Amino acid sequence: MQNKVIDVKDVVIRFAGDSGDGMQLTGSLFADMSAIYGNGLSTFPDYPAEIRAPHGTVSGVSGFQVHIGDGSVNTPGDFCDLLVAMNPAALKANAKWCKPTAMILVDDDAFDEAGMKKAGFTTENPFEELHVEDRTLIVAPITTLTKESLKDSGMDQKAILKCKNMFTLGMACYIYSRPLEYIYQYLEKKFSKKHPEVIAPNKKVLNDGFNYAANIQAIPNTYAVAKAADLPKGTYRNITGNQATAWGLIAASEKSGLPLFCGSYPITPATAILEELALHKNLNVRTMQAEDEIAGICTAIGASYAGQLAATTTSGPGISLKSEAMGLAVMAELPLVVVDVQRGGPSTGLPTKTEQTDLDQALYGRNGECPMPVVAAHSPGNCFDAAFNAAKIALEHMTPVLLLSEGFLGNGSEPWRIPSMKDYPAIVPPFVSGELAEGEKFRPFERDPETLVRRWAVPGTKGYEHRVGGLEKNHAGVLSTDPANHAQMVAERAEKVQRIASSLPPLKVRGPQSGKLLVVGWGGTYGHILSAVSEVEGVSFAHFDYILPLPANTGEVLSSFEKVLVCELNSGQFARYLRGLFPGVDIRQCNKVQGQPFLVTEIVEAIQKEM
Amino acid sequence: MGQYTAKDFKSNQEVRWCPGCGDHAVLAALQRALPSVSEEEKLPKEKFVVVSGIGCSSRLPYYMDTYGFHSIHGRATAISTGIKVARPELSVWQACGDGDALAIGGNHFIHAIRRNIDINIVLFNNRIYGLTKGQYSPTSKLGAITKTSPYGTVEPPFNPGSLVIGAKGTFFARSLDMDLKLNEEIMVEAARHKGTSVMEMLTNCVIFNDGTHREISDPAVKADRTIVLRHGEKMIFGANRDKGLVLDGMQLKVVTIGENGITEADILTHDAHCADPGLQLMLAEMKGPDFPVALGILRDVAADTYDKGVNRQVEEVSAKAKVHCVDELLRSGSTWEVV
């Protein structure tokens, strides 16, 4: 049967199943394949905190959403065109994300009495119960078909069942006219060394899924999403935010000529940065999995003191543990990058979900007056630049810097145009040079009059022996409890951070440069806000990559608008910060604290309310 | 005579410890030891780094004319570790108190020992929190009356020696603060030892725990109540050098040479290099009135160090790597062209 291929601008596919069903892999394969094909793309893994949450229950559902388009794609999409649900729980948890026109593909074999009961269905028709009976339903016996497909493969039953996701992926590839070659290549690369025997069966089941979809009547049409035409020319790759963060730090190491040291303790969703850095020892990277987060930052401070580019990577609870040591780095004025991949809080909170709720902690979460520059990444690929810039600020201004990422960015991925390192600036730390005069003592906290940055003398530099530490001292580095000296040092440390603003790019406004409403965001909400403002006429948008200090023109920009709408995934932390600094500006809020990214529609509604 | 004398390691800062505080003597020993270390290791002064946490004893870096880092309470070990991993050619020394190293910093302490990072930890054990003015510490004796234990503590103390040797730490020495000569000797050996060297200095806090070590430090009884262990030498002690240690079955026993047919030949010979910690652990746990307290270097065994391991791996991976710069890294794996 030859059916019609319909060209569409973009589609959103949500793969959902039990956390053991391999949905993350299925989703990423679909995403990678689309990226290489040339689509614009954005992904959103949404998985439970437990590795194997109770089988078949709604809390154990793992999802992976992929949004592909024929142009650049800003968000993983609010609602999906195809929902793949491997069991009743997955359907139950995700039916609400289906567009009215969506297709729903389910594994009929999983919809037995036990499965329905575990998912908490009370009637016999799950689709009616969830009010999605009018969607295009593709009810396929995927388990049976997978078993049938692999019955002669020699694999055991357990291994065969693990291939269900490949059968489903084959079906999805048919529906969206995707060639299977890319996945073949992936399988060959991944398994050729260790498990060459699984390559052929996986290819077969994938192919059988594709053919099955082609043969059944239940799929009325197939769709094609053309290559993105508006993507800038260049070499691309797919990149996650955590990978980009790691690479940005390595890039800063190369540009500064300093080895990179990362001391960290594993924590979701930041762990992948440490894992990624650990892979690249060949690029003069040393990683240390410390005994806890405090040791993570303290080993990094030690490495920084010893003259390296030092970083520590963590998430909110780890930041809490590191706060005393961040204060030490502020006081000793040592360069350090502290990466916080934010997750839902407080406490252990929602470890695998995304939020922007650590902003207050980043700005104020230390004892004493303890200013630290705060930089935020705005997309998975942008994590590279954000990490590079955070390291540049740290090294050139002799200060710890907090880089805020988010679970949504760290785990999310997008096609990324590979930059060339020759386009990145050199990083030049203020090392001491030359010999001191006879009898002259190095004054470690003497400052550059313009930037207020102190000079860096690392152990091994002859004649510059000196002491640093957490106690208050004077410019000579001599301990001091003198009231006036303390007041001056407090002011200088704050002013030093403020003066970084003069080296930052100005805040840019997209749309009218003045007028009624400016929509403002920071961090990982960038894509959603960008999509939202594109849907409303006459609204302007400014996104903050630098939070402390703010770009120098911030006040000027904000006061050019009657109202400013701050959209963020917390209860209003950035809004409150801006109000404190710019009391004359009429600041409105659009907030969400559900452990989930914004929906574009939510932001559109908030904008319309203010218009 | 080498390039430096003790004076070269003295900073111009006024030493602020209480008069009579045991820390003065330990500082003096370190200032005397480092010139020898410098000569032996061919290390100029600028290659020495002294790190500390918080406490009276942690003030030490200010008094040394070296690179110094006075950090935060309990974390010196982690900071030293970072310095040494980053720059293995530096000689890293650490001063910390019993509270600093074993209470708030206990986690870092045991993990430094486990990793065997090549740092030299001088543990000032005055069995009290000095800086905060007299609260009990993890080494305070059971029943110790302090400001936070007015009726006596009900928690037994750590014996740092048992902790280090029990965890198969590679170097442990113990000494009394005023034994300058022995302390200097221990410090030079600690520097020679590649790995985590823990030197427990039994210090006297004249203000908040005066005399806590008196039962062994009092000159009148010291020779009978302590034994200075030296590798390869007989375990003999006593004012008349007539007492010794032997093994009686699985247990240590004090014997008198010349009594019951015991001769010097029967006395145990100290083997600090023995990898099996069994006997060294027993020596570390000896206490009065039945036994002398063991001083000197109890354990000094060779093992791979963490800093070497980390840096060796960097070299090995680099030698085999196909990716040599960030531009190559960014282009590794699947990429595609948009034209």
Ligand SMILES: Cc1ncc(C[n+]2csc(CCOP(=O)(O)OP(=O)(O)O)c2C)c(N)n1
């Ligand atoms: C995070 C933190 N907690 C508590 C303190 C207070 N404090 C400073 S030193 C100290 C204990 C000092 O005892 P010890 O480590 O034995 O050193 P000593 O003064 O005896 O040499 C305490 C509790 C601190 N500075 N920082």
Ligand code: SF4
């Ligand atoms: S309080 Fe005790 S430990 Fe502190 S300086 Fe005085 S004597 Fe030494």
Ligand SMILES: [Mg+2]
């Ligand atoms: Mg103490």
